[in-house]
Amino acid sequence: MAALFEASIQVLQAVGYRNFTTTRVAERAGVSIGTLYQYFPNRQALITSVIERYLDERISTIEQHCRELRAKTLDEIANGFVDAVIAAKWARIEVARALHEPLADVGGAELVRAAAARTAGAVAEVLHSCSDASFREEDRLALLIVISCSSVLQTAITEQSPPLDRETLRAHLRAMICGYLRQMRAGNSQGEPVR
Amino acid sequence: MAALFEASIQVLQAVGYRNFTTTRVAERAGVSIGTLYQYFPNRQALITSVIERYLDERISTIEQHCRELRAKTLDEIANGFVDAVIAAKWARIEVARALHEPLADVGGAELVRAAAARTAGAVAEVLHSCSDASFREEDRLALLIVISCSSVLQTAITEQSPPLDRETLRAHLRAMICGYLRQMRAGNSQGEPVR
DNA sequence: ACCTGAACACCGTTCAAGT
DNA sequence: ACCTGAACACCGTTCAAGT
Numbered sequence: 001m002a003a004l005f006e007a008s009i010q011v012l013q014a015v016g017y018r019n020f021t022t023t024r025v026a027e028r029a030g031v032s033i034g035t036l037y038q039y040f041p042n043r044q045a046l047i048t049s050v051i052e053r054y055l056d057e058r059i060s061t062i063e064q065h066c067r068e069l070r071a072k073t074l075d076e077i078a079n080g081f082v083d084a085v086i087a088a089k090w091a092r093i094e095v096a097r098a099l100h101e102p103l104a105d106v107g108g109a110e111l112v113r114a115a116a117a118r119t120a121g122a123v124a125e126v127l128h129s130c131s132d133a134s135f136r137e138e139d140r141l142a143l144l145i146v147i148s149c150s151s152v153l154q155t156a157i158t159e160q161s162p163p164l165d166r167e168t169l170r171a172h173l174r175a176m177i178c179g180y181l182r183q184m185r186a187g188n189s190q191g192e193p194v195r
Numbered sequence: 196m197a198a199l200f201e202a203s204i205q206v207l208q209a210v211g212y213r214n215f216t217t218t219r220v221a222e223r224a225g226v227s228i229g230t231l232y233q234y235f236p237n238r239q240a241l242i243t244s245v246i247e248r249y250l251d252e253r254i255s256t257i258e259q260h261c262r263e264l265r266a267k268t269l270d271e272i273a274n275g276f277v278d279a280v281i282a283a284k285w286a287r288i289e290v291a292r293a294l295h296e297p298l299a300d301v302g303g304a305e306l307v308r309a310a311a312a313r314t315a316g317a318v319a320e321v322l323h324s325c326s327d328a329s330f331r332e333e334d335r336l337a338l339l340i341v342i343s344c345s346s347v348l349q350t351a352i353t354e355q356s357p358p359l360d361r362e363t364l365r366a367h368l369r370a371m372i373c374g375y376l377r378q379m380r381a382g383n384s385q386g387e388p389v390r
Numbered sequence: 391a392c393c394t395g396a397a398c399a400c401c402g403t404t405c406a407a408g409t
Numbered sequence: 410a411c412c413t414g415a416a417c418a419c420c421g422t423t424c425a426a427g428t
Contacts, residue, residue, distance in 0.1 A: 104299035179374025
């Protein structure tokens with residue numbers, strides 16, 4: 001029921017995860033507590049569904065942006081991917097912040113793994129199409145890039161650090177991913193992943 | 196009381212944060228529930244203290260390793276710092292995994308910020324002493340490096356992804372930090388943080 | 391079929407009573 | 410001074426009874 005999803009996010013933003021109770025969600029959604037339990041087997045399933053919906057939306061927009069990076073240069077791909085991740089995160093930044101706490105509680109590791117794997121698929125494809133460089137172990141490389149960008153942003157966002165504003169993060173992530181890809185491109189003798 | 200710290204970690208590892216109850220901790224520590232509340236004002240303060248102790252220990256060993264990197268080259272510093280973070284994390288990896296869930300719940304953002312800031316201080320000093328490169332905005336650069344390494348490792352560890360074992364992470368983080376520093380060193384026209 | 395809400399089990403926290 | 414544990418308020422979840 002869409003009303004329960006809406007109510008969940010509202011309750012989460014209003015009182016935080018520590019006070020996120022099924023009673024409050026049901027009340028906010030205008031249904032009885034019994035009705036909530038007809039749609040979700042327990043509190044955890046409810047919050048998991050909310051997170052899944054949010055992640056799916058976010059990844060979809062990143063995938064779209066990735067398609068536009070096909071056959072571009074190393075620098076364009078690195079910068080373009082960083083921009084895509086930042087845009088997707090900031091599009092609903094308040095929700096991203098609110099969902100951080102429950103994510104670790106709920107079976108978050110599994111959700112994050114699935115989200116990272118899916119995004120990495122899109123990135124691996126783009127890396128393969130790169131016009132001015134080629135890479136070994138594109139899948140693993142893509143996964144590390146995805147995890148790096150998303151976990152750094154998540155940490156920076158929840159820390160609320162004023163010195164790390166959006167444009168600072170963009171500039172540094174661009175340099176980081178760009179520098180990383182240059183180190184890892186085939187033919188570079190520096191920083192081989194295995195010796 | 197040391198027994199309560201010990202008991203907390205044991206309970207956390209045995210039943211997870213979802214079932215981490217003050218009753219269980221008191222029972223495991225061999226004291227009554229009332230006694231627990233003489234030492235800690237509430238459940239949150241207890242778990243926060245446990246996390247603070249762990250973080251302090253971990254950061255101290257990283258700071259030690261950093262001291263040995265003074266006046267070394269860019270590559271040595273990048274590799275040495277990555278190795279130090281990985282060693283510190285793996286020294287008590289089961290505890291690191293167990294503390295991930297409560298960290299997000301408790302005032303984790305603040306703890307993480309403080310830990311990152313302290314570690315970044317040590318890194319900034321080492322960057323300043325680098326023998327073959329100099330950097331602008333060392334403090335900010337150091338903070339980004341610290342956040343990147345620790346958040347990537349935390350994510351990789353809690354995801355339990357088999358493809359991302361310790362040595363893979365080491366090789367990739369080395370390439371990432373090394374590539375990042377090269378992009379950001381003074382005199383490099385590529386990837387300027389501000390245009 | 392779908393909804394309701396009293397009832398149950400359990401947890402965080404307190405505080406009057408013990409030593 | 411320090412410890413105890415029954416008692417209270419509150420939350421997740423169930424299910425017999427309603428519509």
